[in-house]
Amino acid sequence: MRLDPDDRCMRMASRQRGLVTLCQARAAGISRRGLQWRLKSRRWRKILPGVYAVTEAGDPWLQSLEAARLWTGDAVIMGLTAARLWGL
Structure with a gap:
């Protein structure tokens, strides 16, 4: 089964704490206009x-x-951020 661009982005985002990069979105098939629409409609932030x-x-x-x-x-x-991340 072939996934649509939004489904591909959601799969990537599920491994990246809900995030995708511009390069990933474009590779998934999201056009520049599609990205603008998602931002304007507040589907993406x-x-x-x-x-x-x-x-x-x-x-x-x-x-x-x-x-x-x-x-x-x-x-x-590094530093305090790393310590907090590791629960120290």
């Missing part, structure tokens, strides 16, 4: 440049960390 929330995440703090990771590419979480 811009979190950072090129990073969009397509679903609500359970923990906004964890979603913000994931957004930062997606925005920067390969990133490292």
Whole structure:
């Protein structure tokens, strides 16, 4: 069964705390106009440049960390943030 672009984005988002990147959305088949429509209709929300929330995440703090990771590419979480993430 072939998935439509929204379903593909939702699958990606389910592994990324409700987020997709612009590149992922475009690869899934979302056009520039389609992206603008999703933002304008508030189905999607811009979190950072090129990073969009397509679903609500359970923990906004964890979603913000994931957004930062997606925005920067390969990133490292350090210091107090890493300690909190590991429950220290």
